[in-house]
Amino acid sequence: MEEKIKLGISACLLGERVRYDGGHKLDRFLTETLGRFVEYVPVCPEVECGLPVPRESMRLVGDPRNPRLVTARTNEDFTERMQSWGSGKLAELEAENLSGFIFKSKSPSSGMERIKVYNKKVAPSPRGVGIWARMFMERFPLLPVEEEGRLHDPELRENFIERIFVLKRWREIIRAGKTLGSLVRFHTRHKLLIMSHSVELYRRLGKLVAEGKKYDPEKLFLDYFELLNKALVLKTTVKKNVNVLQHLQGYFKQHLSADEKQELLEVIRAYAAGRLPLIVPVTLINHFVRRYGQSYLREQYYLNPHPLELKLRTHV
DSSP, rough: OOEEEEEEEEEEGGGGOOEEEEEOOOIIIIIGGGGEEEEEEOOOOOHTTOOOSSOOOOESSTTTOOOOOTTTTTTOOOOHHHHHHHHHHHHHHHHHHSSSSEOOTTTTOOSSSSSEEEEEEEEEEEOOOOHHHHHHHOTTTTTTTEEEEGGGGGHHHHHHHHHHHHHHHHHHHHOOOOOOHHHHHHHHHHHHHHHHOHHHHHHHHHHHHHGGGSHHHHHHHHHHHHHHHHHHHSSOOOOHHHHHHHHHGGGGGTTHHHHHHHHHHHHHHHHHHSSOOTTHHHHHHHHHHHTTTTTTHTTTTTTTTSGGGGSSOOOO
């Protein structure tokens, strides 16, 4: 890759000793594997808003929809301090042009979901969002965000990484100029990838591009990107991928021998039955693409959405 993807990240996940107890939460997948393809912008809300290391632990209290950030033992309230720092930090990060953020799970400042919110009258509610994480997601609602804990789930990991690579390519065409031709090329190469998330949104995006001349370029690109995000946040499933694989199979009707057709059919069926990971039929189709010179499919990002070194699409 010529240019790395820039991601915000909770600093402790990079091994920085900024946690309340003076420790860190180094995540080696993020640093050693994904880190080869991204440039991280580390953020520690507690330290950057002026709190020391080590420090008293904190928690969320009150209304889960609008909780306060207070220390666990002395009940000192740091909500306004965190929010004041956060407002300036958001402006700073906007200039960084991030392609996403990886938050620290279970953190009262940085957890993006299921954070306990304490109330003296009832049991803790697991419906809170960290003060800083909420501010970031409200400011950048279309950016991909995840927690390191959720990234241990192979499907969530793949979805997040796929989205940041799509966003990188989207920004490349924006920099080149918002022309209908560039949008057509982008959509053409992402068609099957979008289909693997939502056939309905794939059709809506296709209709939008086909009628692109009717729109002001700014509105066209804005509407397309919003629909694209709606599609990509939807999880792919085995059923959706089988639909795309069968669609791909159709491109080889005039090329494959009887044995090759049978081989591809058996591999797709084995994937559908949960006996093979998605990488197997995709690898076989890529082989046929090269062998039979399928230039259209060679350009499809569905077949190569992210670097092989990330070892995605390998779960059954």
